[in-house]
Amino acid sequence: MVEKSESRVEPKVTPHNGITRVYQADNVTENPHEFIVKYKGRKYDIQNLLKKHPGGSRIMKPYKGLNVDEAMVTNSHSIAAFHLFEEFVQSNQEEYQEIERLVDWNAPLLSQVGSLGDRYWEWVNLPVNRPIRLFASNGLERLTVTPWYMVPAVWIPIIFFLLYRGCSIDLKGNFVDSIPQISFAISWGILLWTFLEYTLHRKLFHMKPPADSKIFITLHFLLHGLHHKAPFDEQRLVFPPVPAMLLAVVFYTAYEMVFPVAMMNFAAGGVAIGYLCYDMTHYYLHYGSPKAETYMYVMKRYHNYHHFSYHDEGFGISSRLWDYVFGTAITLRNLKKAIEW
Ligand SMILES: [Zn+2]
Ligand SMILES: [Zn+2]
Ligand SMILES: [Zn+2]
Incomplete structure (x- = not known):
């Protein structure tokens, strides 16, 4: 909560709700604040997804530290769900989200969305796990x-x-x-x-x-x-x-x-x-x-x-x-x- 409200009053947005993702090598001891799963050879820390997951948190608990390639398919997931999942990848996130690079998430969004043109509809229907910053001005933003x-x-x-x-x-x-x-x-x-x-x-x-x-x-x-x-x-x-x-x-x-x-x-x-x-x-x-x-x-x-x-x-x-x-x-x-x- 504190992180979130602070990110609103900064002149620049802290992307991804202020959560920084640091790549960790395999031999690092288990961190209780992370929940790692592997998908297509990449690592995802889904600790912050558990509560938000539309399919619930219980279903994901047994997968801690494991590969979810099969589970992602057997429990069918929408395109939007896969997009949201990429928010939690631990390394090279930008690589997997071509469409998110159409806007600068470190700058206010309101003046940018109009320029998305025919990509807007696709973009807006792909959910992310970040707060929205509309204006550069803190006063306007608060309103x-x-x-x-x-x-x-x-x-x-x-x-x-x-x-x-x-x-x-x-x-x-x-x-x-x-x-x-x-x-x-x-x-x-x-x-x-x-x-x-x-x-x-x-x-x-x-x-x-x-x-x-x-x-x-x-x-x-x-x-x-x-x-x-x-x-x-x-x-x-x-x-x-x-x-x-x-x-x-x-x-x-x-x-x-x-x-x-x-x-x-x-x-x-x-x-x-x-x-x-x-x-x-x-x-x-x-x-x-x-x-x-x-x-x-x-x-x-x-x-x-x-x-x-x-x-x-x-x-x-x-x-x-x-x-x-x-x-x-x-x-x-x-x-x-x-x-x-
Ligand atoms: Zn799911
Ligand atoms: Zn709606
Ligand atoms: Zn709603």
Whole structure:
């Protein structure tokens, strides 16, 4: 954590999360802080991959010090997974990542991504294990990162405000008589959110920018591309409150046309509740370790498939409802053993 926040305020990025990789000869005594596996004759220190591995950490434990050539094939891995794996190679990393040399990872990325042109789409869908540095200026950079707790800190008061506003100006009769109506409006709001979550993610966040448009590529990178490029950059995971509130104002104006005045604020509150649950769920799916046969376990696997295998499917994060409705649901592979993250 300390390393990470420090790397954000340095004028230059410390690549790879500040982790330096030193090649070690075979006869060096075992270091408890590393977890070496061999693949195609090269050595990988996957200590920092264990917790992040979409297939879980347990499955990798028996391979300490061993060759994983066969295991990488028998447990099928996507192109994105192999790309991520190369982040952990101990020597000559640059050799194996031709595409990462298209940008200078030691300089701010925002001004570079637009120039990737027709390679952008391929690049952005190949995940790395590094934090993203957008701006050279520390002040600007700080404005672009959002710790997860900012989301409840901002949105819980807004939710209470909307519900309070609904109670104080909208209710004709007394509160108790209105409870069924209020619950109905809030439920509609939550359902509306699940639809927005799906539609925004599929249609806006995954809209492929034209290869010759630096502006659209940069916008795509800011909106969602950076999360796919650096899925382990935890400060760029939740939606920053300022642009979210601007979007919310636009939607709030639209509710006035859709919902009766008496129910509008409750419906808006429902949308905000849905959003809050979604963003906290998204964070948890990336960093939590849900147990097998729980709802979150299924959703974590589902979201991992979206990140690492099927970028054009599996857009639902809090639920799979709209993926089923619109035919973009991903079928999870049957596993012999449950995943332990
Ligand atoms: Zn794996
Ligand atoms: Zn996505
Ligand atoms: Zn994600």
